[in-house]
Amino acid sequence: MLRLSPLLTASALLVLLLLSALLSIMMGAMPLPALDSLLSVIDAMAGSTFSRLLDYQQAVVMELRVPRILLALAIGAILAQCGTVMQGLFRNPLADPGIIGVSSGAAVGAVIAIVWLPASIASWSVPVAAFVAGLGATLLVYGLSQTRSGTSVLVLLLAGVALSAFAGAAIGFVSYFASDENLRALSLWQMGSLAGSNTHRILLAVCTLILLSIAFQRRANALNALLLGESDARHLGINVERLKLELIVLTAIGVGVAVACSGIIGFIGLVVPHIVRMATGPNHKTLLPLAALCGALLLLIADLFSRLSVQPAELPVGLVTALMGAPFFLIMLIQQRRRWDS
Numbered sequence: 471m472l473r474l475s476p477l478l479t480a481s482a483l484l485v486l487l488l489l490s491a492l493l494s495i496m497m498g499a500m501p502l503p504a505l506d507s508l509l510s511v512i513d514a515m516a517g518s519t520f521s522r523l524l525d526y527q528q529a530v531v532m533e534l535r536v537p538r539i540l541l542a543l544a545i546g547a548i549l550a551q552c553g554t555v556m557q558g559l560f561r562n563p564l565a566d567p568g569i570i571g572v573s574s575g576a577a578v579g580a581v582i583a584i585v586w587l588p589a590s591i592a593s594w595s596v597p598v599a600a601f602v603a604g605l606g607a608t609l610l611v612y613g614l615s616q617t618r619s620g621t622s623v624l625v626l627l628l629a630g631v632a633l634s635a636f637a638g639a640a641i642g643f644v645s646y647f648a649s650d651e652n653l654r655a656l657s658l659w660q661m662g663s664l665a666g667s668n669t670h671r672i673l674l675a676v677c678t679l680i681l682l683s684i685a686f687q688r689r690a691n692a693l694n695a696l697l698l699g700e701s702d703a704r705h706l707g708i709n710v711e712r713l714k715l716e717l718i719v720l721t722a723i724g725v726g727v728a729v730a731c732s733g734i735i736g737f738i739g740l741v742v743p744h745i746v747r748m749a750t751g752p753n754h755k756t757l758l759p760l761a762a763l764c765g766a767l768l769l770l771i772a773d774l775f776s777r778l779s780v781q782p783a784e785l786p787v788g789l790v791t792a793l794m795g796a797p798f799f800l801i802m803l804i805q806q807r808r809r810w811d812s
Contacts, residue, residue, distance in 0.1 A: 474749050476756040483763040487543075490770045494539050497774065499782040500530055507531055541667040542773045542787075543766040544675035545728050546738055550765020551686055551758055552724045553739025554746075555717050558693040558754055563747070564802060566740035567725045570718060571630040574637030575607025576600040576729035581641050581656060585648045597674055597730035604726030605719065607633055612718055662735035662788020664773050671731040678727040683762065685720050689713065690754035697752060735788045737795025738765050744802060768794075 496507040502523065509521035510531045521528065552567045560569070567573055583599035611633055615626035645656055692713050695703040700710050728735070742765045746757055769787070772794060776785040 473751050476750050476760060479746075479750050479760055480763060483760065483767055487763065487767050487770070490767060490774065491539050491543075494542075494770060494774050494777075495531055495535050498530075498535065498777050500527070502527055502531065511536060537667040537669070537672055538664050538773065539770065540672050541664050541675055541731065542770045544672065544679045545664070545732050545735065546765040546767070546769030547762035548675065548679050548682060548724045548728050548765075549735065549738040549769075550742040550761040551682060552721045552728075553765075554743040554754070554758055554761045555686055555693065555721055556739070557743050557747075558696065558752075558757075559714065559717050561697060561699075563744050564740070564799075566737075567721055568634065568736070568739075569627060569630050570721070571607045571611050571633035571637070572604045572722045572725045573729060573734060574634040576604030576722075576726040577660070577734055578607075578637045578640050578644075579603025579726075580659070580730055580733075581644050584655060584659065585644050585652050594670070597671075597727065600730035601723065601726035604729065605722045607637070608718055608722035612715065658786060659733040660788075661786030662733040662791070663786050664732055665784070666732075674727060675731050678724060679762075682720060682724045683759070685716075686758050687755070689717065690758060693717075693754040694752075733786075733788060735769070735791055737791050737799065738769055741795045741798050742768055744798075 492504060492508060495511065496502045496504045506521045506523045510523050510528045513519060513521050513528075514532050523531070549567070553565075556565045556567055556569060557563055559565075577600070579599035579602055580596050582603075583596045587595045587599070611626060611629040614629045617625070641656075641660075645653060648656060692703070692708050695706045695708050696710070696713065698706075703710050703713075725739075743757070743761050746760045746764050750756060750760060769791070772790040773787045776787045776790045779785055779790075
């Protein structure tokens with residue numbers, strides 16, 4: 471298979487990101503001129519007055535569309551990197567962050583915060599509850615999978631499935647006692663949305679992205695060694711059990727923050743790493759940053775489609791990513807079955 475240069479791939483992704491961001495700024499229920507939309511962003515950053523947009527048009531750009539773009543970029547990059555790490559850790563292209571129950575656990579925490587905690591503190595209570603629940607669920611699954619010979623991947627997967635089922639029941643239980651207003655909010659939140667982007671969520675997502683990117687990149691060589699198998703990685707001096715724990719906890723942090731900021735957005739962590747791996751190869755030194763760029767691009771495009779498809783309303787972006795990712799997942803399953811048959 472023809473491999474693309476990582477530098478060329480990164481350049482192409484950056485160009486597509488800029489074009490997608492410009493389209494997201496100018497397109498929507500209120501179409502705006504491309505040049506003036508871009509100039510309004512420059513005006514806000516430099517204090518100039520080049521843009522000819524009216525005040526309410528500038529408010530649409532700077533208070534609605536730009537924050538949404540920034541949140542989409544951060545969340546897409548976080549989910550894609552977490553998916554890349556999970557696929558490398560389990561040496562399986564069908565793995566994603568939900569496999570260890572972190573998404574389900576974070577969803578339970580966020581749902582409890584939305585329904586039972588005061589709305590006045592929701593800006594920080596929902597992210598905190600999602601992170602704590604996601605991390606707790608991850609540590610529980612990891613603890614159950616420990617054996618005398620190390621971490622059992624099979625038990626880890628089965629425990630993740632069981633925890634996801636329990637989390638679904640817990641969400642249903644909380645939803646049953648929720649008010650009509652909270653039930654509506656819960657339904658939309660579980661479908662995933664970037665409409666609630668604000669300064670707090672953007673800062674939380676961006677800071678998490680930066681910290682995770684540094685932490686994952688420092689462990690890229692260890693992930694490469696793990697691709698050879700756990701025994702070979704141990705011979706190369708890798709503390710495999712410690713590496714597993716660190717990567718699982720870091721993934722829990724990333725997915726917990728993503729779920730808290732945007733609800734449940736599926737398939738980004740499953741599809742993106744596979745696409746980038748096919749294009750540039752399995753080296754995690756380049757795979758992780760390229761997956762971050764591709765995940766940011768994919769979520770930004772999905773969000774743009776969600777805003778344009780049913781104007782003036784919008785589709786939850788989680789539904790759009792599911793529609794995009796589910797057929798791809800089926801294709802991957804068919805390819806995997808053919809490998810097993812051969």
